[in-house]
Amino acid sequence: MHPTRVCRLGALRLSLLKRTQVRGSYRRLIHSGAQGNDQRKAYANSKIFKVSDEVREATETGKPVVALETTIYTHGFPYPDNVALATHLESVVRNNGGIPATIGVLNGVARVGLSEKELTELVNPSSNTELMKVSRRDLPFIAGLGLTGRKINGGTTIAGTMLLADLANIPVFGTGGLGGVHRGGENTMDVSADLQELGRTNVTVVSSGCKSFLDIPRTLEYLETQGVCVATFSDGRQGDIDFPAFWTRESGVPSPMVIQNAEEAAAIIHASELFRSNGMLFANPIPQEWALEKSKIDHAIEAAVTEAAEKGFHGHRNTPFILSRIKELTDGKSVPANRALVESNVAIATRVAVELAKLRRPELNTSALHTPVISASEFRYTKEAALYGVGKNESPETTSRPARTIPVQESSQTVKITSPQQKVDILVAGAVAVDVSCNYTPFDKSVDPQPLIHTSNPASISETTGGVGFNVATAAQYASKSNSVQLCSLIASDTAGQLALSAMDEFGLRSDGITTLAADANTKTAKYVAVNTTGNDLFVAMADMDILGGARDDFQLQWQNKIDSAKPKWVVVDANWHPSSFKQWITAASAAGAKVAFEPVSTAKSQVLFPQPSTAG
Structure with missing residues (x-):
């Protein structure tokens, strides 16, 4: 590379860096209202203060985040009721379109956005870790001792939660x-x-x-x-x-x-x-x-x-x-x-x-989020600079792109508090999923109606909400207006999960039986993809139901109280559940005096739940 070009490109980068830092400092100062607050917030994700990736991403992109305290779990409700309540309240936040940020102190570290595992560790009475009720005055004490090796857990009060929420920009x-x-x-x-x-x-x-x-x-x-x-x-x-x-x-x-x-x-x-x-x-x-x-x-x-x-x-x-x-x-x-x-x-x-x-x-789309504008006197054209999108005869001002609109997770869902007298006639425990239908539409209508394998095919693709549990619950609701129906299922805090909640609202199905889990690489709302022939007959299908099919040990926390409070006449269970969860659903439904119906979903899934007895020897 020509040395002059290296020098000029270096100057360009330095100018960009300086302007970005100045703008960033100004924005942080305006946001916090005081330089002292800005300095304290710089300690985010230090040895004594951690913000989860989900919460940090949400606050940085303008998504709605709601802080939740932990004293109510550590000092208000017994174990495991406290874990069930915590999971439910996080689900309430997600179902209403927000990101939950449960706040507490774990092993001497103040945390904003506790995971389910971390929360269970915090409130489990079998833990040998010292437990405190943590207000503002206690945070330096508990965090400081954590630095010395003395690990203390703490449920944050309203005052303690407010302080940590403010540091995390919630x-x-x-x-x-x-x-x-x-x-x-x-x-x-x-x-x-x-x-x-x-x-x-x-x-x-x-x-x-x-x-x-x-x-x-x-x-x-x-x-x-x-x-x-x-x-x-x-x-x-x-x-x-x-x-x-x-x-x-x-x-x-x-x-x-x-x-x-x-x-x-x-x-x-x-x-x-x-x-x-x-x-x-x-x-x-x-x-x-x-x-x-x-x-x-x-x-x-x-x-x-x-x-x-x-x-x-x-x-x-x-x-x-x-x-x-x-x-x-x-x-x-x-x-x-x-x-x-x-x-x-x-x-x-x-x-x-x-x-x-x-x-x-609108404030997130101001010029503070644009690529910094460089004056003509600061800019020198080089081939390397062209890689940054600035043409030889263009001024930097004309190349500044409009800011990307940052989506805000919204939901029309409103979690309703179930009346203590309200019962459920039919409880459906099963999958709610996004169904993707790919209908083969060949250019030549006279060819084989089946798609070609080992290559891409033209198709008409549509998305709807389905899943065996959702379909059964919807059908039950349509079949009898006098019977109340509740669907119990798991979704993730992803786009598919929001689509499922919207569909439930559209069909008039209650959403208080839905638990929303934080989405990650291993936790996704169930999805079913069907590839159909030209006559819309199924050619091949794939289903990702791992959110229900994975082994979980939280049945008592997630579902037992729903059965106990609903007192259903019928419980319909589909075959998408893990065998251990499926068995617990059947046992709990029978114990509640409900009649039980089984939806087999598919031959393969039914055989997992009811394997054929061995005929050997």
């Missing part, structure tokens, strides 16, 4: 109930760190208000002093709206502000970024069918709070004791109500994140 967080000013807090100074975190960390929290046993008026006063915007979703109500009280929709305390829907919430977040560097609280009332009777829950709260004071439960020991006593005093009714409100909050938080991503999408 603006929306769905959870259960906020901490607040405890009763008598004017004397004890027992005030949750959640409130101050909202006053200084740029994350919006969606919760069912604060926990009912707190001093709600003083909590709202404290948030007002911190400059925190507090608004309550109207949920179809008109006029003045109460700030919710966790297990009840009314608290007797008016909400400072009222919002109608996720679009308004997202618009407020979007607009507020010019004025603030703190958080916001959007209160979502518990679904009506799960709300507890106010007089009864108030009585239980009074008794639990009094008992806690008499027994000396203060600080971080206070809330777990009170929640445990309320569970006992309500005969366990507070627990399913807690699950329902968390699920509802996570669902609406995801819809807010989706709407926010839509509003931010």
